Amino acid sequence: MHGIEIAVSTVIFALRHDPRADCTALWMPLVRRVREPYEGSWALPGGPVRPDEDLTDTARRTLVETTALSPTYLEQLYTFGHVDRAPRPVPGPRVISVVYWALVRPEEAERGIEDENVAWHAADHPPELAFDHATIVEYALWRLRTKMEYSRIAQAFLGETFTLAQLRQVYEVVLQRTLDPANFRRQVESSGGVEPTGEHLVGGRHRPPMLYRHRAASDLADNGPLTRL
Amino acid sequence: MHGIEIAVSTVIFALRHDPRADCTALWMPLVRRVREPYEGSWALPGGPVRPDEDLTDTARRTLVETTALSPTYLEQLYTFGHVDRAPRPVPGPRVISVVYWALVRPEEAERGIEDENVAWHAADHPPELAFDHATIVEYALWRLRTKMEYSRIAQAFLGETFTLAQLRQVYEVVLQRTLDPANFRRQVESSGGVEPTGEHLVGGRHRPPMLYRHRAASDLADNGPLTRL
DNA sequence: TAAATAGTGTCTTTAAGACACTATGGA
């Protein structure tokens, strides 16, 4: 008897601009499986937990090893442990996956590895995925969209400073609907999550917008008592 | 090397009436540890996952085995896997706990086992707990209170039929604040989560209130795409 | 000066909350 093996997988989201369609959308990196089962299929990056490694450390390590990405936001999503997650009969032990989800900034996403076995895909229309990873991606998307409504995680998609138009675009792309610029501005300003830097963005084609930064005091995520972990 | 062991624990909440203080509060059953580490301390009910058992099945099975309780609501909470969850050095392998949280009805809670090694405790003032179980209980309480605000899980604390005053009491006890009966009634009625049975509660000391039931169509929890699992 | 985005003002709608009021049973 092999017992149960425990692994960590991560769904990573980034906003990427597609020059061909001239639109920005949610993308995620996937890795190609190089052995059975599901050899050749795309799957979430991840790997087994080492004996002396915290679960978040496994998530970060496997992310760097397979995609070279360092996320600005990382949170546990759900643990998937159904007995029939892998088609049976299957060689090897049953695997339980602790799944994390992560957000990376566009510049970071550009630096990520991209080759035959690691590639970005549209999060809303993923290719055929190994195991139960399609379900996992769907759930991660739902969590992202739900959490956008009541927290400040949108800021994790952006760099140190940003304009309100950029922040609004994050919401518009993720939630897939347009937002009124005037009302959006008022909401964000009164929420206290951002503060003006005093600088303006230069080089644009129109009136230079104010640059804002995250307010350090405010927590992005609202995970209650788990913030410390 | 032993590898990693995987276990399931569950935080179970019920509303119990304390006759001495004449007040209703949130209680949870705990089990006493009968071996090291933490021998004699109180801990959450649970146990190891069997090789061919789904995680929710482990939760239900260990609940019945240790407390004889069958919950009306059961949902995964979080997976705790810190390397130092148990004080080191410690005999035996590292344990990762997939934690669930559950709600049971008062009648069901009455039927539960209660002896020297299984007892109910006030959820807000638990005794000294083994491992990281104090953190876990705190997080479960936070999730319960957060979820009360935007879902219908309160109904999982009640039986088939109930009055709006009973439903309101669930909110008041869990959220620890009083609610306006008039506004509460309007909110619940317009939410579409309940429907009147046409019957009235008899035997009370005052005007007999209408009895309501849950509307089958409406989902209690709002877990997005994970409702199926 | 035209175009485009930055940013402001204000009205409408909606929901939450406070609170006075009527209704109906039991003691």
Added chain:
DNA sequence: TCCATAGTGTCTTAAAGACACTATTTA
């Protein structure tokens, strides 16, 4: 008849959304 609770009506406040308006830059 009194009291406690069931249940209704209505006013105030706050937030969300629609949308017209002014401001400032580049081309």
